[in-house]
Amino acid sequence: MPQTPPDAEARRAIAPVICYPTTTLPQPDLALYRAARDGAVKTSETLVPARDAGSFHVPAGQFFRISCVDGPQVGDLNLWNASDLSERFYSGKTRALHGTHLTTGDRMWSSFPHLRPVATVISDTLDWYGIDPFGGSVHDVIGTRCDPYTHNLLSGGQYHHCCHSNLTRALSDVTGLSLTQAEHHVHDVLNVFMCTGFTRDTGQYFMKASPVRPGDHLEFFAEIDLLGALSACPGGDCSSEHSSDAAACHPLLVEVFAPVAGALAGWASPPPNRYDRSHGR
Numbered sequence: 001m002p003q004t005p006p007d008a009e010a011r012r013a014i015a016p017v018i019c020y021p022t023t024t025l026p027q028p029d030l031a032l033y034r035a036a037r038d039g040a041v042k043t044s045e046t047l048v049p050a051r052d053a054g055s056f057h058v059p060a061g062q063f064f065r066i067s068c069v070d071g072p073q074v075g076d077l078n079l080w081n082a083s084d085l086s087e088r089f090y091s092g093k094t095r096a097l098h099g100t101h102l103t104t105g106d107r108m109w110s111s112f113p114h115l116r117p118v119a120t121v122i123s124d125t126l127d128w129y130g131i132d133p134f135g136g137s138v139h140d141v142i143g144t145r146c147d148p149y150t151h152n153l154l155s156g157g158q159y160h161h162c163c164h165s166n167l168t169r170a171l172s173d174v175t176g177l178s179l180t181q182a183e184h185h186v187h188d189v190l191n192v193f194m195c196t197g198f199t200r201d202t203g204q205y206f207m208k209a210s211p212v213r214p215g216d217h218l219e220f221f222a223e224i225d226l227l228g229a230l231s232a233c234p235g236g237d238c239s240s241e242h243s244s245d246a247a248a249c250h251p252l253l254v255e256v257f258a259p260v261a262g263a264l265a266g267w268a269s270p271p272p273n274r275y276d277r278s279h280g281r
């Protein structure tokens with residue numbers, strides 16, 4: 001049996017250090033984005049059906065809003081560079097930079113070797129929620145996405161409307177890729193409107209009923225040309241279970257808005273990461 005060292009409490013008492021202080025991150029100009037959003041006009045909308053996914057394009061410099069329209073519902077969001085699917089949202093690094101849950105001013109970062117902001121959160125009607133007494137908060141980058149493999153592992157059976165499969169079908173439909181090809185591009189999500197955390201005693205991932213209500217939204221500025229896919233999770237508000245048809249589910253609305261010409265004067269799409277990729281050779 002491992003022995004507890006005599007200085008165990010002293011070691012536990014060492015104060016934590018933030019891994020990635022964000023003071024040197026390039027900061028978004030939220031005032032510029034908001035001013036541009038004020039005069040923006042809607043150019044498209046996609047109603048994502050319950051227990052299914054939909055896709056949408058957002059040109060760089062435009063906005064997209066995800067809205068709860070019918071009843072409490074969680075959405076699983078994937079983002080890709082519209083002209084290069086190998087550049088995609090990197091949930092793990094976004095978590096390392098901004099924390100477990102995103103809110104206004106936080107950014108969605110892309111995979112290596114690009115590692116640049118691909119979308120910036122410009123408004124969040126659930127900003128008020130904060131962190132609840134259980135350690136829960138909304139819009140997490142700690143979960144992955146519900147998927148039929150984990151479901152099969154834990155419960156057996158074949159369930160086809162997990163977010164993973166919904167996103168796979170949506171990407172296949174919009175790109176013409178086969179389901180097998182498309183599946184390789186589906187990645188860990190931003191859990192829009194989902195309320196989650198880790199239990200303090202066992203460190204387990206938990207979910208609870210989302211505080212989202214019809215009229216709530218999360219809105220983004222597209223930093224690069226984006227292809228997005230959003231799944232309306234079969235877990236509904238994720239108050240009890242997912243990976244089944246048991247929960248009440250609702251559609252989600254995605255709307256794209258274009259600012260007027262000149263509204264983003266001085267803004268430029270962020271370049272790919274400047275690391276030289278020589279890796280010491």
Ligand SMILES: [Zn+2]
Pocket residue numbers: 076145146162163164232233234235242
């Ligand atoms: Zn799901």
